[in-house]
Amino acid sequence: MTRQTQRFLLAGLAVALILAVGVSGFASSKPDGLEKVAAQQSFDAGERPHPLAAGPFAGYGTRGLGDDGFGRGVAGLVGVVLTFAVAGGAVRFASRRRARSGRPPG
Amino acid sequence: MHIPDGFIDAPASVGAGLVAAGAVAVSLRRAGDSVIESQAPMTGLVAAFVFAAQMLNFPVASGTSGHLLGGLLAAVLVGPWLGSLAVTVVLTVQCLFFADGGVSALGLNVINMAIVPAFVGYGLFWLARRLLPTTRVGVLVATAFAAFTSVVLASVAFTLEYAIGGSGAVPVAPVAGAMVGVHVLIGIGEAVITTLTVGAVLATRPDLVFGARGVAMPRAATEVAA
Numbered sequence: 001m002t003r004q005t006q007r008f009l010l011a012g013l014a015v016a017l018i019l020a021v022g023v024s025g026f027a028s029s030k031p032d033g034l035e036k037v038a039a040q041q042s043f044d045a046g047e048r049p050h051p052l053a054a055g056p057f058a059g060y061g062t063r064g065l066g067d068d069g070f071g072r073g074v075a076g077l078v079g080v081v082l083t084f085a086v087a088g089g090a091v092r093f094a095s096r097r098r099a100r101s102g103r104p105p106g
Numbered sequence: 107m108h109i110p111d112g113f114i115d116a117p118a119s120v121g122a123g124l125v126a127a128g129a130v131a132v133s134l135r136r137a138g139d140s141v142i143e144s145q146a147p148m149t150g151l152v153a154a155f156v157f158a159a160q161m162l163n164f165p166v167a168s169g170t171s172g173h174l175l176g177g178l179l180a181a182v183l184v185g186p187w188l189g190s191l192a193v194t195v196v197l198t199v200q201c202l203f204f205a206d207g208g209v210s211a212l213g214l215n216v217i218n219m220a221i222v223p224a225f226v227g228y229g230l231f232w233l234a235r236r237l238l239p240t241t242r243v244g245v246l247v248a249t250a251f252a253a254f255t256s257v258v259l260a261s262v263a264f265t266l267e268y269a270i271g272g273s274g275a276v277p278v279a280p281v282a283g284a285m286v287g288v289h290v291l292i293g294i295g296e297a298v299i300t301t302l303t304v305g306a307v308l309a310t311r312p313d314l315v316f317g318a319r320g321v322a323m324p325r326a327a328t329e330v331a332a
Contacts, residue, residue, distance in 0.1 A: 001144055008311050012151045020158035028163040028171035033288040034107040034264065036170040041281055043274025048112040050205040058205035060161060076161055079199060083157040087195040088150025091137050091188060095146065098138030 013084065020076030024060075025069060107175070107260060107289075108200065109215055109267075111208030118271025123213030126194070129221050133191040145184065148314060152180045153192040155303070160196065164295050172292030177223025178256040179300040182231060182249055182317035183307065189316075190224035214267055218260045227256030231317060242308055245318045246301050253300035254293040261289035 031039065038044035052058060061067030062074040114122075156176035163171035176196070180189030194216050200206040207215045231252035238244035265282040272278070307315050 001147070004311075005144075005314075008314065009147050009151055013154060016151070016154040016158040019155075020161050024158075024161040027161060027173075028165045030163070030165060030169050030171040032107060032163060032171050032173065033166070033261070033285070033292050034109065037281065037284040037288060038113065041274070041276045041284060043268070043272060043276045043281065044113065046112040046273035047110050048208070050111065051209055052202060053205045055203060055205060057203050060204050060206070075204065076158065079157045079161075079204065080154045082199050082203065083196050084150040084154040086150075086199060087153035087192045088146045090134065090191065090195065091149045092143055092146035094134045094137040095143045099143070 013080070016080050016084075017077065020080045021073040024072055024076050107215075107218065107264065108197075108207030109211040109218070109264070111210045113208075113273060114211060114214055114267050115271040115273055116210065118267060119210045119214060121213075122217050122267065123210075126213035126216035126221070129190060129216070130194055133187045133194075136187040137191065145188065149184050149188045149192050152183050152189065153195045156180060156193055157196045157199065159299060160200070166291040166295065167288065170288060172289075172295055174296055174299050175219045175223050175257055175260055176300075177220050177260075178227035178231065178249070178253045178296070179303055181224040181228035182252075182300070182304055183315060185316040186224045186228040189228070190220045193220035193224060214264075218263045218267075222259050222263045223256035226259055227252050228317070230255050235317070240321055242312075242318070242321060245308065245315070245321055246305055249304045249317070250297040250301045254297040257289050257293035257296045258286060261285040 035044075050058070056063045057075045057078055059067055060072055060075045062071040065071030065074060156174065156179065159174040159176060161173075163173045166172050177189065177193045180192045183189065184192065197207060197215050197219060198212065201209060201212050201215070231248050234248035234251050235244060238247055262282075265278065265285050268281055269278045272281075304315060304317075308318060312318055312321070
């Protein structure tokens with residue numbers, strides 16, 4: 001990877017962190033399109049609580065730190081790092097496995 | 107537009123789960139076939155950006171919000187296979203760690219927000235690029251059109267899922283009208299955010315935009331890229 005690509009990736013990750021940690025505090029907390037329509041048309045009666053609703057970051061908050069401000073920022077940081085690692089890791093794993101099998105990338 | 111548990115019945119949810127799992131398996135195979143390892147960090151960055159952008163609900167009509175779906179954005183940046191994979195990772199992490207989107211509904215959400223925007227949306231982007239000049243502006247106009255349409259198509263996909271396995275007693279027609287109506291507005295937000303983001307990458311590293319392959323870039327930009 002060239003230095004320029006490294007710089008681009010770091011800048012992109014910095015933008016994602018600023019959005020998830022900082023700007024997310026200004027997001028609308030109104031129901032989204034699907035939630036609104038489900039409530040209006042009352043087809044949300046069957047909705048069940050989320051089975052993982054007791055998790056430490058459920059609802060984009062952090063247990064012990066709350067759902068706003070700091071707690072939301074920590075949850076945003078965790079999400080950005082996790083999605084980067086899992087998506088990047090999956091592609092890396094798939095391409096390395098292919099490389100080991102001796103077939104060139106098409 | 108994350109579907110929670112209980113909106114769609116078990117058979118339709120399981121069927122969607124199988125479709126989504128198949129798409130992930132094929133995407134990973136394709137990734138191994140046609141991707142060199144250097145595209146891994148870019149796919150990770152796309153996933154991280156979509157996760158961050160999905161935290162930013164913007165207000166639309168009265169008392170309603172919307173957020174970026176990101177499937178079309180991801181497909182324009184890293185191609186439909188890796189793009190769909192990136193958004194699938196986002197949806198899975200949101201479901202398991204943030205309790206956003208039902209566990210039983212994960213396959214449905216992957217179809218609506220990853221597969222439909224990244225593949226059908228990217229197909230529309232590709233068609234629009236054929237009709238538009240092969241320039242940076244042409245790429246951006248195609249991006250805006252396909253981003254908008256991908257959100258409307260996602261709301262149509264939900265309506266189809268509701269028609270197949272909806273747990274409510276409400277007839278399909280009013281659900282379809284209300285879903286498409288509000289997602290036309292959310293689609294405008296999707297088009298704005300997606301076009302600004304693709305425009306920013308085109309201005310700095312046009313070589314990293316999968317959907318802009320074959321577009322002649324101004325000299326300054328290509329020199330920076332080289």
